Amino acid sequence: MKxxxxxxxxxxxxxxxxxxxxxxxxxxxxxxxxxxxxxxxxQGAPREWLKVEGGYRDLLQAINMSxxxxxxxxxxPLKRSEKDGNLQIWFESRDPKILELLKTYYxxxxxDADRAKFIKENQQLFMGRYDLSGMTVSSxxxxxxxxxxxxxxxxxxxxxxxxVVFISEGKVPSALRGIFFAVIALLxxxxxxxxxxxxxxxxx
Numbered sequence: 001m002k003x004x005x006x007x008x009x010x011x012x013x014x015x016x017x018x019x020x021x022x023x024x025x026x027x028x029x030x031x032x033x034x035x036x037x038x039x040x041x042x043q044g045a046p047r048e049w050l051k052v053e054g055g056y057r058d059l060l061q062a063i064n065m066s067x068x069x070x071x072x073x074x075x076x077p078l079k080r081s082e083k084d085g086n087l088q089i090w091f092e093s094r095d096p097k098i099l100e101l102l103k104t105y106y107x108x109x110x111x112d113a114d115r116a117k118f119i120k121e122n123q124q125l126f127m128g129r130y131d132l133s134g135m136t137v138s139s140x141x142x143x144x145x146x147x148x149x150x151x152x153x154x155x156x157x158x159x160x161x162x163x164v165v166f167i168s169e170g171k172v173p174s175a176l177r178g179i180f181f182a183v184i185a186l187l188x189x190x191x192x193x194x195x196x197x198x199x200x201x202x203x204x
Contacts, residue, residue, distance in 0.1 A: 008192055016185035022178030029173045032133055037080050041088050045136045045165055049173055055089070056082050057130040060119075062102055063156060065092065071099060075149065078167075082127055087158060090149070091132055091167040101125060135171040 029049035037055040055078040062074040073094045077087040093099075101122060109115045119126050153160045 005192060005195065008188055012185045012188035012192070015181045015188070019178045019181030019183075019185060022181065023175055026173040026175040026178060029135075037078065037089065040165060041080060041086075041163070044163060048136050050132075050134065050136065050167065052078065052089070052132040052167070055079060055130055055132060056084070056127060057091075057132075058082075059098065059102060059105075059126045061087070062093075063152065065152070071103060074098065074102060075152065078130065078132055086161075087153075088161050088163060089165045089167070090153075091134060091169045093169045095169070098125070132167060132169060134167045134169040135173070136165065136167055 025048050029047055032049045032051040033047040034051045034053065035046065036053050040050070040052055058077050058079055059074075062076040064071050065073045065075050073092050075090050076093055076098075078089040078091055079087065105115060105118055109118055149166050150160050150164065153164075
């Protein structure tokens with residue numbers, strides 16, 4: 001019984017911390033922080049919810065995150081210019097239009113000539129100015145998953161800077177998960193306090 005109480009206490013504390021973290025992010029980000037790509041690359045992310053302006057997405061260097069033909073997202077570099085070789089900012093996209101475009105390019109077209117023509121017809125999509133809105137990945141998922149993204153780039157033989165920024169496109173702060181975790185934590189702590197109170201009553 002004592003081991004159960006200790007386990008319950010640990011679970012409640014973890015849930016309480018997760019809830020506090022989610023709610024802190026929510027209240028810290030009432031609106032997306034507008035930042036130009038040069039400032040983001042040099043100074044890092046000032047907040048979790050960002051609108052990055054002045055970047056160029058490069059779909060030809062997009063990475064299939066699933067590693068299979070059942071593609072649900074791509075990791076795409078956001079560059080400071082069309083010829084920028086310093087791939088420091090990446091974003092995860094689940095945009096159906098982008099997924100369909102890249103699936104067609106990689107799996108439908110058979111010849112280099114067809115691919116070159118396809119790129120020319122969709123030049124703005126493949127390599128064009130793009131203002132990105134989303135949340136930094138480090139604030140959405142565990143640091144271990146951020147490490148997996150860096151490992152993915154390393155496996156693709158892409159240099160990874162310590163200042164690399166990962167952004168999940170379209171994500172916005174939400175208080176729902178934080179409230180849920182906080183409520184569950186409080187209920188668990190309440191049950192623990194009630195059990196201890198009943199135990200002390202019986203012993204007295």
